Structures are given as C-alpha cells and as structure tokens.
Amino acid sequence: MSDDPRPGKRNAIRAQNETLILQAAEKVFAEAGFGGATMQLIADVAGLPKANLHYYFATKEELYxxxxxxxxxxxxxxxxxxxxxxxxxxxxxxxxxxxxxxxxxxxxxxxxxxxxxxxxxxxxxxxxxxxxxxxxxxxxxxxxxxxxxxxxxxxxxxxxxxxxxxxxxxxxxxxxxxxxxxxxxxxxxxxxxxxxxxxxxxxxxxxxxx
Amino acid sequence: MSDDPRPGKRNAIRAQNETLILQAAEKVFAEAGFGGATMQLIADVAGLPKANLHYYFATKEELYxxxxxxxxxxxxxxxxxxxxxxxxxxxxxxxxxxxxxxxxxxxxxxxxxxxxxxxxxxxxxxxxxxxxxxxxxxxxxxxxxxxxxxxxxxxxxxxxxxxxxxxxxxxxxxxxxxxxxxxxxxxxxxxxxxxxxxxxxxxxxxxxxx
DNA sequence: TCTTTTCCTGACCGTATGGTCAAGTTGAAA
DNA sequence: TTTCAACTTGACCATACGGTCAGGAAAAGA
CATH class of the missing domain: 1.10.357.10 (Tetracycline Repressor, domain 2)
Known part of the structure; x- marks a missing residue:
C-alpha cells in the first residue's frame, strides 16, 4: 500500500512539508474560520513562504x-x-x-x-x-x-x-x-x-x- | 423604560432599520462566519445601500x-x-x-x-x-x-x-x-x-x- | 415658511488578499 | 558531468474589502 516509487529524499520533503502545512492550516482555520484565515498567516505558522503553500496546494479551498x-x-x-x-x-x-x-x-x-x-x-x-x-x-x-x-x-x-x-x-x-x-x-x-x-x-x- | 423622546417617525425608522440590518447580519454571519461575511452582502440581504449600514453601525465588529x-x-x-x-x-x-x-x-x-x-x-x-x-x-x-x-x-x-x-x-x-x-x-x-x-x-x- | 437635525447614498480610497510567475536552487537519473 | 524534473521564493497583479465623505432628501421644530 506504500506509494513510494523511488526518489527517497524527494518524497520525504513532500510528505514533511504537506503535513507541516496541514497542521498549520488546521490551527489557523480553527482559530479564524475559513473566511478569516489567510494564506499568509498559514505560511507564517508553517514557517514557509506563501508561494510555497501554493506549490503544494493550488488553492485555499483545496487546502481546507x-x-x-x-x-x-x-x-x-x-x-x-x-x-x-x-x-x-x-x-x-x-x-x-x-x-x-x-x-x-x-x-x-x-x-x-x-x-x-x-x-x-x-x-x-x-x-x-x-x-x-x-x-x-x-x-x-x-x-x-x-x-x-x-x-x-x-x-x-x-x-x-x-x-x-x-x-x-x-x-x-x-x-x-x-x-x-x-x-x-x-x-x-x-x-x-x-x-x-x-x-x-x-x-x-x-x-x-x- | 421607553426611551422615546418625541419625534415619532424618526424613531420608528431607526428601530425598523436597525432590526432589519440585525436580522440580515445574523443570517449572513451564520452562513459565512465573521471573516467570510461582507458588509456588501449584509446590505444586499437587508435591501439597503452599504453606506447606510455604516450610518447605523459604525463598524463590522459593532454590528457583529x-x-x-x-x-x-x-x-x-x-x-x-x-x-x-x-x-x-x-x-x-x-x-x-x-x-x-x-x-x-x-x-x-x-x-x-x-x-x-x-x-x-x-x-x-x-x-x-x-x-x-x-x-x-x-x-x-x-x-x-x-x-x-x-x-x-x-x-x-x-x-x-x-x-x-x-x-x-x-x-x-x-x-x-x-x-x-x-x-x-x-x-x-x-x-x-x-x-x-x-x-x-x-x-x-x-x-x-x- | 425657514432652519436644523437626521437620514440616505453614489462615488471614492487605501489596504490586504488569493493567486501568479519567472528566475533560481536542489536532488535524482544517465 | 550533464540533464531534467522537482522544489523554492521574492516580486508582482487584479480584485474585493471595510470604511469615508460630500452633498442631497426628508422630517421635526420654530
């Protein structure tokens, strides 16, 4: 059931950043609501530049x-x-x-x-x-x-x-x-x-x- | 306990518009959350121009x-x-x-x-x-x-x-x-x-x- | 009637937001 | 080493938002 093809480190980076973003997003969405949450704040909480969020999650809705x-x-x-x-x-x-x-x-x-x-x-x-x-x-x-x-x-x-x-x-x-x-x-x-x-x-x- | 000074119609207008706005606001805040609600939408639901909302309620927070x-x-x-x-x-x-x-x-x-x-x-x-x-x-x-x-x-x-x-x-x-x-x-x-x-x-x- | 206060509203403004992009860096494959 | 795809990011853009304001309409008071 593991969908690891080959590139080890690449997958690790992806998995790590996705969960990092998801955790930050959960926190911010819970505290501010969907409308009140901003991608910038989620990015700050995750410790990543905002543009990087959009690399992993195309839109705010998708992340939510x-x-x-x-x-x-x-x-x-x-x-x-x-x-x-x-x-x-x-x-x-x-x-x-x-x-x-x-x-x-x-x-x-x-x-x-x-x-x-x-x-x-x-x-x-x-x-x-x-x-x-x-x-x-x-x-x-x-x-x-x-x-x-x-x-x-x-x-x-x-x-x-x-x-x-x-x-x-x-x-x-x-x-x-x-x-x-x-x-x-x-x-x-x-x-x-x-x-x-x-x-x-x-x-x-x-x-x-x- | 009634704080009606004199001017009858003026007070009626004020009371009516305030409750109208409050009802619209309750609906919109409930459906969209504070952050997702917009003064424009509340105004539309109330059937008033947006600027009129700000005449009765100075800020979005006050209305909320x-x-x-x-x-x-x-x-x-x-x-x-x-x-x-x-x-x-x-x-x-x-x-x-x-x-x-x-x-x-x-x-x-x-x-x-x-x-x-x-x-x-x-x-x-x-x-x-x-x-x-x-x-x-x-x-x-x-x-x-x-x-x-x-x-x-x-x-x-x-x-x-x-x-x-x-x-x-x-x-x-x-x-x-x-x-x-x-x-x-x-x-x-x-x-x-x-x-x-x-x-x-x-x-x-x-x-x-x- | 005339004056004053309250009410109304279209047009406007500064800001913040979601999202984009082009130019780069890093890791993997050949 | 070379090549290519995956990843990173500062700068940028169009839009939408909360809020303002000036000028007018309507009501109340004199």
Whole structure:
C-alpha cells in the first residue's frame, strides 16, 4: 500500500512539508474560520513562504478540504470502537471514550468540521450524503437491534447518535468556554477523566444500559 | 423604560432599520462566519445601500457584537424556566424544552454564538467571565441542592450543564447535517417534538430524575 | 415658511488578499 | 558531468474589502 516509487529524499520533503502545512492550516482555520484565515498567516505558522503553500496546494479551498477530510477520517476510525462490542454499555461506552479522546487531541480539527457544517457544508456535502449517511444508517440499525433484544431502553437511535456527537464534540468545539468556566485553565488529566466518566454515566443510564 | 423622546417617525425608522440590518447580519454571519461575511452582502440581504449600514453601525465588529449579544440574552431569558421548578424533572425538562425551541426558532443566532466561542470569543470574552460564569455557578448550586436532597443521581452539575447546552444547541448548529441525514428535508413539527422528547427522556433518565 | 437635525447614498480610497510567475536552487537519473 | 524534473521564493497583479465623505432628501421644530 506504500506509494513510494523511488526518489527517497524527494518524497520525504513532500510528505514533511504537506503535513507541516496541514497542521498549520488546521490551527489557523480553527482559530479564524475559513473566511478569516489567510494564506499568509498559514505560511507564517508553517514557517514557509506563501508561494510555497501554493506549490503544494493550488488553492485555499483545496487546502481546507484536506483539513476537513482529515478529521472526518479520524472520527470514522474511532467509530469502529462501537462495532466489536457485545453489549450497548460496552460499545457505546467505548465510542464515547474514543470520541472524548479525539476531542482532547484534535480540538482544532473538530472545530473546523463544526464550522464547515454550520456554514452549510459547502465543501464536504458529498461526504454527508454518502459516507456519513451510510455510517449513520448502519449504527442506527445496530442500536435498534440492541433495543429489539431488550438490552437497552427503546430510544430513538438517531437522536442517541446526535447526543453522542453533540456531547463529545462540545468539549472540543467549546473548549474555550469550558476553559473560561474552569477558571481560565485547560482541563487537567483528572478533569478530562471526570468529564468522560460523567458523559458515559449519564448517557448509559439515560439509555437504560447502565 | 421607553426611551422615546418625541419625534415619532424618526424613531420608528431607526428601530425598523436597525432590526432589519440585525436580522440580515445574523443570517449572513451564520452562513459565512465573521471573516467570510461582507458588509456588501449584509446590505444586499437587508435591501439597503452599504453606506447606510455604516450610518447605523459604525463598524463590522459593532454590528457583529450586537448579533452575538442578542442570542445570549434570549438564552438567559430561557434559563428562567429552570428556576421556578420544584423538581429536577420539571426544571430541567422545561429548560430543555425552552432551549430546543430556541434552537428551532433562532438557529442562526446559535450558530453565530458557536462560531464566536470556537474562535476564542474575541468579542464576548467579558460576557463569559461575568454573566455566564455567575449564571453557571448559580445553576450548578441549584442542581447540587437537588442532588443533596436525593432528588436525582449524584452527577457533576457542570457536566450536566455542558450536556444540556451541547445537545440542545446541536440541533441548531448542526441543522444542516441533521437535515441531510433526514433525507435533505428540515425536521417537521412532529420530528421536532420527537427530538425534544428523546433528549428529555434520555437526560432525565440519565440523571435519575425520570 | 425657514432652519436644523437626521437620514440616505453614489462615488471614492487605501489596504490586504488569493493567486501568479519567472528566475533560481536542489536532488535524482544517465 | 550533464540533464531534467522537482522544489523554492521574492516580486508582482487584479480584485474585493471595510470604511469615508460630500452633498442631497426628508422630517421635526420654530
């Protein structure tokens, strides 16, 4: 699966600069929004001349699209936590833990995604209509099966999924608000554990799977 | 409390144009973000020449600030639903209903607020540190009292509040995603009722107040 | 009526932005 | 070494943006 043809150093340079730019872009897009972000600022954060960005990414939109795709793929991967599970408590608990972990480690990606969806998903509408729709249908069916088997309360699978997304992503998207309400300090390790446990216990009890 | 001095028509014109501009601004800021919104587009949506906007609102920031303040005040008002309540089920249930109603009726305001907070709250940081912090402390104390009285499970009041905000606002901020997953159609009246009931039942059961 | 204040708006300005380009440098292949 | 493609970058350009302003229209007051 490795697409390294031959030239070793060339590929290394390309890979390194692309990830460097993508990291800078994620940060700047998250902090300023698509419209507020400038290629010049992204370049400065990445430590490269602006013209060099355009060598790797032709347009601002193209760079932005890659950033959004990145977080989406990370989330899709985390969703697999739900699949191997036997019980709702196990599957949904693991999914909550995975998503809380992502909220902590990739808050910028989550913000860029939120911003994109809030503005009508101009760039990733096709993802919503294909990958996300299929994924959602599959998990809703899994949850419905658990309900039919009497392992959890008969709640709406759709709205449970929305609640899972909303609560976990809130800790990334609204991290600034949470930090302010936490005395201006970021959550500590212990506080993140408490947050995760709180979300887990409320939701698992809420769906009758505790 | 009415600050009408004398000139009737003049005040009417001013009031009318200000709300016209604020509505247009809310829509455009929600759809494009602060950086992506242009005064020209807001003017077009409002049906006024751009120079007229600057007559009522000196700068883009000033206009934006007013939009953000509006939604915040609406939310504060809704929070009173929680106060008169005797039981947790009653108080939190009413708060969820009020916030879901706002998500439905003011999705743009909610999006502008979310965007503002995501970008580090450059404009309304003082609100977070004063009004919101005080409000949060008060409600957290109320919830703690309920817990101490054995009326609900001993969950973290802070994280319960975050869950309430996250779940209810999700229906506004991610309305586009929800709509896409709903076959491209906005939620109907019945679906909004179902959403509200789902959120209420999951959370109330989740905190042991059902 | 005449005067004053508020309101309205087309034309304009300086700046910042996304993107281009031509001239170079560096690494790989022959 | 020579050749060629991949990479780098300062300088540049057209455009679009937030904001200004002067001069006029409409309303209020005298």
């Amino acid at each position: 699209r890659r950033v959004v795709q990145n977080i989406f793929e990370i989330w899709l991967q985390a969703a697999e936590a739900m699949d191997g599970a036997e019980t709702p408590a196990e599957g949904i608990g693991a999914y909550i833990e995975a998503k809380m972990d992502i909220s902590r480690r990739h808050p910028n990606g989550s913000k860029v995604w939120a911003s994109e969806v809030m503005h009508g998903a101009p760039v990733i509408q096709d993802y919503l209509e294909t990958t996300l729709r299929d994924w959602t249908a599959g998990r809703a069916a899994l949850i419905q099966r658990w309900i039919d088997e009497g392992r959890m309360a008969p709640i709406s699978p759709q709205h449970l999924l929305y609640m899972l997304w909303a609560t976990t992503q809130h800790y990334a998207d609204f991290s600034h608000q949470i930090e302010t309400l936490n005395g201006g300090k970021p959550l500590t390790d212990a506080q993140w554990r408490e947050a995760t446990e709180s979300v887990k216990s409320m939701i698992l009890r809420g769906i009758g799977a505790a | 600030r007013r939009v953000v303040q509006n939604i915040f005040e609406i939310w504060l008002q809704a929070a009173e639903a929680m106060d008169g309540a005797e039981t947790p089920a009653e108080g939190i249930g009413a708060y969820i209903e009020a916030k879901m109603d706002i998500s439905r009726r003011h999705p743009n305001g909610s999006k502008v607020w979310a965007s503002e907070v995501m970008h580090g709250a450059p404009v309304i940081q003082d609100y977070l540190e004063t009004t919101l912090r005080d409000w949060t402390a008060g409600r957290a104390a109320l919830i703690q009292r309920w817990i101490d009285e054995g009326r609900m499970a001993p969950i973290s009041p802070q994280h319960l509040l975050y869950m309430l905000w996250a779940t209810t606002q999700h229906y506004a901020d991610f309305s586009h995603q929800i709509e896409t997953l709903n076959g491209g159609k906005p939620l109907t009246d019945a679906q909004w009722r179902e959403a509200t009931e789902s959120v209420k039942s999951m959370i109330l059961r989740g905190i042991g107040a059902a």
